[in-house]
Amino acid sequence: MKKILIFTMLISLFSCNSELSEKEKLEYTVKGKEIAKATFDALSSQLMAKMKAGGPAEAVPFCNLKAAPITKQLSEKHNVVIKRASDKLRSCDNEPTERELEIINNYQNIVAEGKELKPILELDSTNAKHFYAPIIVKANCLVCHGKVNETMSVKTDSIIKLTYPFDIATGYNEGDVRGVWSIAFNK
Ligand code: HEC
Structure with missing residues (x-):
């Protein structure tokens, strides 16, 4: 009986800890958005500069390295720990966790219903704050993630396949959910 009581107390203690206040949610959602944007800007500005300088032949090895x-x-x-994950991978470094995959699938369903996508802020299994937001395909992503022989050239596809022989991150249209930003805040 005593054991059960202690166990119940522990559980309630734990569940108290694993709730986020609305204020915290808002604060960390704003932070998450800022960090995702800063990372996107850093990756895409350098990528686009390489594209301009030497096309996919220069930009793809740049991404890889x-x-x-x-x-x-x-x-x-x-x-924090910043990650981009996808359900259709190019690089095996970006393999999704179970939760990331679930969120990507949910975002895809929401897009299919024509509804608005929102970022997510929750506690993970270690009680750390975790931010997720959708990564959407834009027109300028299609040169490397579009439909081969339509929006993406066969040549670019073969350059990509040299580095990523198992690449399946093609065939996208503008507006598709490409994956998820996954940002874990350190405690
Ligand atoms: C020059 C070609 C190129 C362009 C343009 C490009 N990507 Fe990529 N993308 C890559 C390569 C190469 C990788 C694998 C290396 C990496 O970035 O992790 C990749 C990986 C990714 C990943 C990580 C998941 C995975 O499959 O490995 C995401 C998400 C992604 N790209 C989204 C985008 C979005 C969104 C855009 C447009 C804003 C874009 N990419 C434009 C070449 C490109």
Whole structure:
């Protein structure tokens, strides 16, 4: 009986801890959005500069070598762990967790229903704050993620396949959910 009581107390203590106030939710959603935007800007500005300089032949090796260090540098700067995950992967570094995959699928359903996508802020299994937001395909992503022989050239596809032989991150249209920003705040 005593054991059951202690166990119940522990559970209630734990569940108290694992709730976020509306204020915290709002605060960390704003922070998450800012960090995702800063990471997107850093990745895409450098990528587009490489595209301009030498097309996909220069931009693809750049992504391969620099996407991870740029993301890591910004993670350290903001004291978080920044990740981009997708259900259709190009790089195996970006493999989704079960939760990330679930969120991507939910976002895809919401887009299919024509409804508005919203970021998510929740506590993870370690009680750390975790931010998620959709990554949407824009027109200028299609050169490397579009439909082969339509919006994406066969040549670019073969350049990508040299580095990523198992790439399945093509065939997208503008407005599709490409994946998710997943940002874990350090405690
Ligand atoms: C020059 C070609 C190129 C362009 C343009 C491009 N990407 Fe990528 N993308 C890549 C490569 C190469 C990778 C794998 C390396 C990495 O970034 O992790 C990648 C990976 C990704 C990933 C990580 C998931 C995965 O499959 O590995 C996401 C998300 C993504 N791209 C979204 C976008 C979006 C959104 C745009 C447009 C704003 C875009 N990309 C434009 C080449 C490109």
